[in-house]
Amino acid sequence: MRLLKIRAENFRNYTSLEFKPHPFLNIITGENAQGKTNLLEAIFFNFNTYSYRANSLKDIIKWQEKNTKVLAIIKEKEQQYKQSVAINQVGKKKVLIDGVENKKKIPGHSGVILFTPDDLNLIKNTPLLRRKFLDQEVGFFHPEYISYLQEYNRLLVHRNHLLRNIKINKKNSILETLVVWDEQLVNSGIKVLLTRLKILKKLVPLAVKWHRIITKNVENLEIRYLSSLKVPVPLDEKQLKIRFHQLIKEKRLEEIQRCQTMVGPHRDDLFFLINGKNAKFFGSQGQQKTIVLSLKLALVSLYTEQYHSEPILLLDDVLFELDQHRQKMLFSQIEKGMQTFITTNHFDHQLLFNANYDLYVVEKGKINISPVEYRV
Ligand SMILES: Nc1ncnc2c1ncn2[C@@H]1O[C@H](COP(=O)(O)OP(=O)(O)OP(=O)(O)O)[C@@H](O)[C@H]1O
Ligand SMILES: [Mg+2]
Structure with a gap:
């Protein structure tokens, strides 16, 4: 599965978001509170039609605004479709697939495997x-x-x-x-x-x-x-x-x-x-994180086996607390093909063996692609 494009209006701190991700690896950097996690949340929300971190769905609407809409162009097994999910000020949801209203879409994880720092609570x-x-x-x-x-x-x-x-x-x-x-x-x-x-x-x-x-x-x-x-x-x-x-x-x-x-x-x-x-x-923070990460990657493998299609992997702040060896091993695996989005405050270019990725810098709710000369 591939996310070809995502567009959002008034989603969290994004007034207008337009993002055409890399088909494989997307590294999203930036300082604290700029909108990195919000971007992953927008992707997750479009695929699942709920948010994993909002108490009420209305929370995802940009403050002072009345509604939000996230539109994605998704490619799955050679088929391409457009999915739009909107929330209005009373929290009412509208899902359109290729322009046709879909009332049956049940919230659940549909092709997206997510790691968030809160997942450590699992351990x-x-x-x-x-x-x-x-x-x-x-x-x-x-x-x-x-x-x-x-x-x-x-x-x-x-x-x-x-x-x-x-x-x-x-x-x-x-x-x-x-x-x-x-x-x-x-x-x-x-x-x-x-x-x-x-x-x-x-x-x-x-x-x-x-x-x-x-x-x-x-x-x-x-x-x-x-x-x-x-x-x-x-x-x-x-x-x-x-x-x-x-x-x-x-x-x-x-x-x-x-x-x-x-x-x-x-x-x-x-x-x-x-x-x-x-x-x-007895586990250290890094050890506990490695367990959760292994579980999520196992879910990716299981998904791929069952649906003959790779899910999209969202890794929020996964690198923090993992040592260089573990970070390198993780990258060596996710470079292999599935579309992945990783957020991080600090990215070390030497972690990657090849240049088949895009690096983005998020600043105040705007996503900028980092110039090529930054790469190895
Ligand atoms: N509904 C909303 N409307 C406007 N802004 C919001 C809304 N909800 C959250 N924000 C703001 O979005 C900003 C960015 O949040 P986000 O969680 O994406 O940061 P981040 O870049 O992931 O930072 P960190 O590196 O600390 O994880 C925060 O300052 C937050 O206050
Ligand atoms: Mg964050």
């Missing part, structure tokens, strides 16, 4: 974020998963409600109803778990491979799925169901006491280990 923060990441990616690569998860979440709400009811009313008859809900919860929960494991089985070896490349085999990444069923996965479906039922029975009193379902994929987590040590507690 540092609570399990909730790791499950969110997993749910989003599994849902993308395995669309049925979205309905599995919705069903599971619906069952959880009902079951927790029932647990509260049992605690308050102390009626045995409600306990019988709970058994029926248990059965549904187990069946639905196992579907969620098995689909997650199916995607992880592909994603993890790819992330490990990318991690080895970037660290030049110095560090070894392990990614483990920690199931609240406390079983070494993979187990087969039947064994997993038996285990789930068994744990639910064991936790019955505790669950009623807390009015909460204590086991199931909504309590699972992912663990990242570097050379056998948990990266959340």
Whole structure:
């Protein structure tokens, strides 16, 4: 996939943005607060029709203005189309593809893989974020998963409600109803778990491979799925169901006491280990960043394999905190072909082996291409 051109009006600090990117590598430099991240956000917004960093979609409209529009010309597998996404002052969205209104376009990542500095929270923060990441990616690569998860979440709400009811009313008859809900919860929960494991089985070896490349085999990444069923996965479906039922029975009193379902994929987590040590507690900033980057590159590989087309890679402030070796290894890989946009405050020209890239300087919401003589 290639972004051939992007045009935006009143998007964040850009009054009028017009940008024809390089087909492979685009390096976007500039001082703080000039509009580098805003440019990546505009690209992301056009592809996904939502923003990954706005509380409300209206936030992306330039202050004092009433609406914004981002138009992109995209080439995918020899086909070219024009996509326009507009937001008005009440936050209403309008998507046009080749001039025809498209109401079905579902927000989700459609061909863009993004790294932002906030992604480090994936390692540092609570399990909730790791499950969110997993749910989003599994849902993308395995669309049925979205309905599995919705069903599971619906069952959880009902079951927790029932647990509260049992605690308050102390009626045995409600306990019988709970058994029926248990059965549904187990069946639905196992579907969620098995689909997650199916995607992880592909994603993890790819992330490990990318991690080895970037660290030049110095560090070894392990990614483990920690199931609240406390079983070494993979187990087969039947064994997993038996285990789930068994744990639910064991936790019955505790669950009623807390009015909460204590086991199931909504309590699972992912663990990242570097050379056998948990990266959340022992990893340096650069090591944590390398893990997230490897995961994102693994998503690129998975996307390419599934859709036979390379996604667009947006890397916001990825170089900061990575040492020269890691930066070089990263560039040596992304030079290989997919269209990439990297923002950075400082760019060292010696990081690149060939001159197949464009360098831009962003200043006060204007993008200027850097003269060729700056290059190696
Ligand atoms: N809706 C908006 N209207 C106008 N300006 C905005 C809006 N939202 C954000 N800005 C401004 O855009 C400017 C540029 O932001 P951006 O995040 O793109 O900076 P950056 O170049 O990535 O800087 P850094 O190197 O610090 O990451 C900021 O000063 C911010 O205040
Ligand atoms: Mg920025």
